[in-house]
Amino acid sequence: MSYDNDNIFAKILRSEIPSERVYEDDATLAFMDIMPRADGHVLVIPKGAARNMLDATPEQLAACLVTVQKIAHAQIKAFNADGTTLQQFNEAAGGQEVFHLHYHVLPRHEGIRLRPPGTMEKPELLKEHAEKIRQALS
Numbered sequence: 774m775s776y777d778n779d780n781i782f783a784k785i786l787r788s789e790i791p792s793e794r795v796y797e798d799d800a801t802l803a804f805m806d807i808m809p810r811a812d813g814h815v816l817v818i819p820k821g822a823a824r825n826m827l828d829a830t831p832e833q834l835a836a837c838l839v840t841v842q843k844i845a846h847a848q849i850k851a852f853n854a855d856g857t858t859l860q861q862f863n864e865a866a867g868g869q870e871v872f873h874l875h876y877h878v879l880p881r882h883e884g885i886r887l888r889p890p891g892t893m894e895k896p897e898l899l900k901e902h903a904e905k906i907r908q909a910l911s
């Protein structure tokens with residue numbers, strides 16, 4: 774399986790389509806999931822090409838996890854969360870829908886289940902949640 778330069782996250786990286794960015798460094802980008810399964814649901818991706826965990830370099834994997842940890846701490850602060858769920862899917866059989874490596878970072882509250890996938894969030898609410906995370910990071 775090869776990397777498709779025109780996948781949606783590659784377009785987000787090139788700013789060809791909009792996204793609500795919360796953090797970036799030389800190697801990674803973090804932005805809001807447009808169909809959040811919990812308030813504050815963030816996706817962390819490497820800036821370089823990687824289809825998923827199976828073809829990623831050790832450096833890409835390490836850089837993503839460092840950013841995941843930063844985001845998780847910021848979400849806990851921003852949403853007063855009790856914990857974090859980290860999800861990562863590989864190939865269609867593994868549940869992957871967008872074929873650029875990504876980690877789902879989800880703030881969790883005691884006793885609250887994740888919402889089902891597939892419901893678009895209002896852009897203004899995504900913006901509000903992104904701003905809370907950006908502030909917690911600063």
Ligand code: 5GP
Nearest residue numbers: 781792804805806807808862868869870871
């Ligand atoms: P997965 O490949 O891990 O199954 O899921 C891909 C994730 O990307 C889903 O949670 C979906 O809501 C999110 N997603 C799909 N298209 C877009 C998009 O255009 N922008 C953003 N920010 N997220 C997207």
